[in-house]
Amino acid sequence: MAVNEPPTTTVPTLPAHPDPDTDRIVDSGLLHELSYAFGGPFHFLLPHRFDANLTAFRTALTDAGVEGRVYYAKKANKAAVWMERCATHQAGVDVASLGELREALGHGVRGENIVVTGPAKNDELLRLALLQGCLVAVDALDELDLLIALALTGTARPARLLLRRLPPAQPHSRFGMNDDALATALDRCVRAGDAVRMEGFSFHLSGYATRPRTDLAGELVDLCLKARVLGLQADRISIGGGFAVDYTTAEHWNAFLADQSPDHYHANKSFGSGDFYPYHSPVAGADALRTILNAVPEGGRDTLAARLKDTGTLLMMEPGRALLAGAGSTVFRIQGVKERDGYRIVTVDGTSLSLSEQWFTSEYLPEPRLVTPAGRPTGGETSPTSVGGASCLESDMITWRKVPLPSRPRIGDLLLYPNTAGYQMDSNESPFHDLPLPPKVVLDRLGARPRWRIDRHSAC
Template identity: 75%
Template sequence: MAVTLPTTSPPSLPAHPDPWLDAILHGDLPHELAHAFGGPFHLLLPDRFDSNVAAFRTALEEAGVDGRVYYAKKANKAAAWIERCAVNGTGVDVASLGELREVLGHGVRGENVVVTGPAKSDDLLRVAVLQGCLIAVDALDELDRLVALADSLARPARLLLRRLPPAQPHSRFGLDDAEMATALERCAEAADAVRMEGFSFHLSGYAVQPRADLAGELVDLCLKARVMGLQADRISIGGGFAVDYAAAADWERFLAEQGPADYHAGKSFTTADFYPYHSPVAGADALRAILTARPSGDGAPLADRLREAGVMLLMEPGRALLDRAGCTVFRVQGVKDRDGYAILTVDGTSLSLSEQWFNSEYLPDPVLLTSDRPDSAPVRACVGGATCLESDMLTWRKVAFPARPLAGDLLVYPNTAGYQMDSNESPFHDLPLPPKVVLDEADGRIRWRLDRRPPS
């Protein structure tokens, strides 16, 4: 017997409306693709990626700041984004030899690549030096290896020195004050073996002021390094540009109303572990806020300090460049009833929604695509994956659906391109990885193709 909604309204979190994508999703294409692939799939929207890159560039231009945007490749493995970077001159941030090779193979020039990550392998450093990539040095021993490698190759190594954030002293990344002083001396002694182009950092969280504060410190470090004869004309503030998934009122209401009774098996979450699905300052607007903030709360805004010092601002957004650039589609495979709600099983796994594997939940409401059922009452249902694991839940929450889902219906998880699609995907039970389908619009027509990078 079907279960229906209780009299009280359950907590919900609808994603921001997207009329253009909704028109596609409510057409025949999703059902045709589900039939063709026989399983879940991801939709990619490269035009949205281009728009997000353009928004960051516009923010830099408005502030009169010389800057460069690097796409953080780890946010999504699809080739579509790298293809767009190669065409429009966007830089790419990589952290492994495999990522670097793929980026170069899709046409991104080495000079437009920044190589980050700790304790980089000699093979990664060798290719990075030969291709003229910018390398963020994380430790003194890495700096020594890089200088020796550059000497042996007779090629200068382009590098940034990564700063340990004073506000996050337990981070395992970056150089503290003493290490930074030693690194500057070694760069000066290395002479033509290195081009010490500046400094970098990465902060956890999304707060604006700490980024402006540390950026101001790095501007001062650039001036100090120039006295030592080093180039030092750019700084990287890393990523940490939030994405605004939902309206403020919906997010506040959700946090206030949700509780263990709203989740399958009484599952409970610490709200502090939820991603902030509403952010009043997100994407390129967060960059604007950083540029107008005053480092340490006084003096000139960061944008003015960058211009006066002749320092270029680099950034490495990932999620923010993928905002509204993709979604994930599953097909309902089975429905069973429990006390007051239903359990849906879909034809994929929660390994394709990474948030579920970080003691959290991907909260934007999945959208049910179904034929009209005028006699069907609304139903609450959680969503499980097609594996034998109790923990394989795409959505622990008992989501309010407008009609009872049936086998063959589709569930669309919105805005999943940033970190959700493939960070943890695995062919568990020999289930195939969801293919990525690229949607392009030309002459008023929507056309699709498979992403050129096969799932792995």
């Protein structure tokens, strides 16, 4: 064994699903060129993957015979390219702030294809939404009153709105209205007359289980029927997001959860299995939508799909992570290597603020790929490695886990974190230490010489 070479240590592994597109990018040599050009970490985006995911959701609706609309949850990633894809394909966008609404409109998404969610929306956001004909998910009675007041000031168009239902199974949620508040809200919508267009109901559910979404969607259909009796339009429901993404195989995921322990992490960091995102999901993305549609809501006799068709109710959904599945990755350059007993700590040219799972006091578990100047490493012994950020904080660990890299990491090598487009890239970004924010690179064409450009949001 060479001097300063730590002994080989067996650690759990959690590889991401194989990705031929990423392999082609690695083999092209582009990543080292971009790392040199930017002088820091960067993200690359694959818009064709977004298109494929959108098509898959729409196909699930078509196959079920259900009229529906897909709205991309913009909070999942700030890149402008996703707005461009939504505008091109006439898809919807879900926004929750004035800035997000302006971004969507500015990149060609029509107001009628935008739904405005989020709690306690201020008058400036509601006023712009009203002027542009956006659909507003009303979360509380005071918000409804404000929206009605704005609509009555002479905007020449009614306020389009959904009423958000507090999930009975999650009574402590801060989102939505209970039965009494909903009854009051319906009465106020009726009294507002032509000033409002009450188009239906929505909900926000935590977690990724499909059964609660089917059950609550069935309840919203019943609420729509009751609202129609009052003379309201009420012809659509929104089931929000919460469509899981499958990052790895069941075999790898179950083995990892069974094997992992504090000694597999730098500084004996401790994570319970419940602290992690469910990186394997047997039903994910558009398949989760199919499962929701094909199930029978609690207390019913027909599937949700049949119920929607029979009542003429349109189904809305707001996936974020699921539309971005496989649509981008994050790249850091190694700028320091430190030896420890049984493993290494590498320091990269960015911080954990650019890989946001730490925001949830958790760990992004799909393993980074080591990319040398020659490409994919071959041979050599497994090298357990933790990954630290380039800040002065002990807690700035991008990967606490001792990842089994396929060879010894060296200064100048790259670490590619796979499938990070959904929530990882910019939820927690910060120019700490005056380090620049990682730019986003759009790859419009793959192959031996990929065609790339800076995302228009990054270039602003």
